[in-house]
Amino acid sequence: MAIKILSDSTSYIDLQTQQELNIGIIPLTVNFKDESFKETEVDYDYFYNKIETTGVIPTSSQPSPGEIYATFREIVSRGDDIVAIFISSAMSGICTTAVKAKELLLQEFPQAKIEIMDSRTNCMAMGMQVLAAARAAKAGESFKAVVQAAQYVRERVHFYFVPETLEYLKKGGRIGTASALLGSLLNIRPILTVDMKNGMTHLLEKARGTSAAIKRMLDLLEEDSQKYGLKEIIVHHINAPEKALKLKQALVNQYNLPVSIHSIGPVIGLHTGLGTVGFVYCTK
Numbered sequence: 001m002a003i004k005i006l007s008d009s010t011s012y013i014d015l016q017t018q019q020e021l022n023i024g025i026i027p028l029t030v031n032f033k034d035e036s037f038k039e040t041e042v043d044y045d046y047f048y049n050k051i052e053t054t055g056v057i058p059t060s061s062q063p064s065p066g067e068i069y070a071t072f073r074e075i076v077s078r079g080d081d082i083v084a085i086f087i088s089s090a091m092s093g094i095c096t097t098a099v100k101a102k103e104l105l106l107q108e109f110p111q112a113k114i115e116i117m118d119s120r121t122n123c124m125a126m127g128m129q130v131l132a133a134a135r136a137a138k139a140g141e142s143f144k145a146v147v148q149a150a151q152y153v154r155e156r157v158h159f160y161f162v163p164e165t166l167e168y169l170k171k172g173g174r175i176g177t178a179s180a181l182l183g184s185l186l187n188i189r190p191i192l193t194v195d196m197k198n199g200m201t202h203l204l205e206k207a208r209g210t211s212a213a214i215k216r217m218l219d220l221l222e223e224d225s226q227k228y229g230l231k232e233i234i235v236h237h238i239n240a241p242e243k244a245l246k247l248k249q250a251l252v253n254q255y256n257l258p259v260s261i262h263s264i265g266p267v268i269g270l271h272t273g274l275g276t277v278g279f280v281y282c283t284k
Helices: 015-020 044-054 065-076 094-108 123-138 143-154 167-171 177-185 210-228 241-255 266-272
Strands: 003-008 023-026 029-031 036-038 059-061 081-086 114-118 157-162 188-195 200-208 230-237 259-263 277-283
Touching (some): 003 065, 003 123, 015 023, 023 065, 023 123, 029 266, 044 266, 059 266, 065 081, 065 094, 081 094, 094 114, 114 143, 123 143, 123 157, 123 259, 157 210, 210 241, 241 259, 241 277
Parallel strands (some): 003 081, 081 114
Antiparallel strands (some): 029 036, 029 059, 157 188, 157 277, 230 277
16 A cells, blocks of 8 residues: 555646656646647647737636546555645635545545645645655655645745736736736836735735845745745746746855756746746745
C-alpha cells in the first residue's frame, strides 16, 4: 500500500519533479469560443499569442466529476491511499467535486484513506504544499504525517506578484476601464497576493512602476526572513524569462538559497497577463 499525491494543473509543478515524486496531476481546461485545451497539453506561447492577437480572454473550467472520480477510483482500487491538494476553493470548485467523489468511493472502498486538502492558494504556493506531501510519502511517512507536512507549508507560504499591464485585469472584469486607463497613464502597478485565510487574490498595495513594485515585494520578503527565516523561494513569471532570471539572481545573492523558476500557465495567467512576475516563499 502506498500514498498517492494528487494535485491539479494550476500548481505548475514541472514534469520531471512530478515523475521523481510520483505526483499525479488532474488538468483544468481553458476555453476559447473556437477551441479548448487541457492546461497540461496547450503550448503556452500559442495560448498567450492568441489572447494578444484576438483580444479575447478565454474562460477556464474545472475537471469533470467523472474525471476526478475515475482518477480516484483507479488509485484506491489497487489498495493505495490518496492525499489530494487542490487550488483554493474560493477560486474553483475542484475541492467540492473531489469531496463528492470521495464520498462515493468510500461506499465501495470503506477502508480507503482519502484526504482532500484545500491549498487556499494556487501556483507554486500550492505546489510547495504538494511537494512537501510527496517528499514525506516517498520517505515512507504515515498518512497523517504526509497530510501534516502539507499543512505545515500551507501555514507558512506567501505569494506576491505584479502584472506588467492592467489590460488583463480590465478584460477579466476585475477592474473598471477608467481605473485601468488612469493606472496606465500613471504607470501604476498593483502588488497582488493570495490571502491564505479566505483563499482569494487581492490587491495588497500599489506602486509606481514595476521596479518599485518588485522592490516593495522584496522588502516584504526580507521582513519575513528576519522574523521567521526562509526555507524555500520560487520565482514565477508569465512569458517574462528575462525578468524572472533577474529576480532570481537578486534572491540568490541576497539569501544564498537555491531558487527555481516556474512559468505560470493559462488558467491562472489569463487573469494577469504577459509580463507578470513574482515569487513564492515558505518560512521556517
